[in-house]
Amino acid sequence: MMTLAVINLSDNAKKALFILFLGIILLFVFVGYVSLAVQGAMKKQGSKADGMLQNVVRAELFSNEKDFMKFARKKNARVFYVQARIPFLIMLGATIAYILFCLFSGWWGYNPFGRERGFASLFYKFGEWPRESFFGIKLISGWPKVLEKPQFKVEAIFSYFFVPALLVGAGWFLICTQAFISRTLRIRKIAASIYRKKLTPEEPTQSTPTEPVE
């Protein structure tokens, strides 16, 4: 015989469960909107491929897909190189400055991200998060204790310039990489639309007006 287990939840537990559920839904919705924004940005980045291949396509310079793709890849690499020069120079400059700093200060094991003499000295240091058992699962139940407050340290001054420069350079370089991926995808689409012949007629899209039947 089946037995039904009845779970009696207290008001606080119900509230906590509802908040948890709502939080998860909001998180997924947020991620969905972020992905939509990223997709829009990638479309915009990919549209640059149209501009860079416009003349070649209009002049009908290539008769097959292979040659066109070869040219498009070359062109894409050149555009990427032009775009990524500045972030690469920023990162290179920061790295050279780090090596020179180590050379002159003699701190060869220097960690610019650390708390002692690094960038992390500008942030709070927290203790462990307090946890309580909730139906067998240990959940966070409060705020952690503050162990250290942010403070400006003279010996960490190099890291205050080095770390932001490195992060800006790396972020910028990643955006250039994303643009490179977007253009690559767009090039594939363009090549397919120009050189691959379809035997079946394309289905009319929703935006095209339908002709009245006589």
Add this chain to the structure above:
Amino acid sequence: MLKLLKVFARGLIITLLLPVIVLVWVLYAVYCVGLFIFMFIKTTIEYFKGLSFNAELPEDVEARKILLEKEKRDEQAKEMLSSMYESSLAQQQAQLFGESSESIENYQEKPDFLDEITNDEPLEEEEDYHDDSSSY
């Protein structure tokens, strides 16, 4: 509500696929670092050979030449067509009036029948319909 549900589903799928997406992105970033270094070495060699770096490739220059030639040809064809049209129009006019095209132009510039009309007596003045004094 349906739109929000779609966004929620999209968010769920993206969250599940996030490790794969990030992995692909990082792999591309590593490839791009290699590509950048390769391009840097290539352009440095080109620089020392006396060639200036340009995002344009020889194919771009060729394409631009072809397009310019096409444009020129189009313009020439347009000019030819317009001159042909004008000459055919003049011929048609000549056939119509039984005269040469030059005389037709003169005829059009100063037509005689216009002089006859202008030398006629002046037209009668129009009645003023807004005159209140007129009796009904």
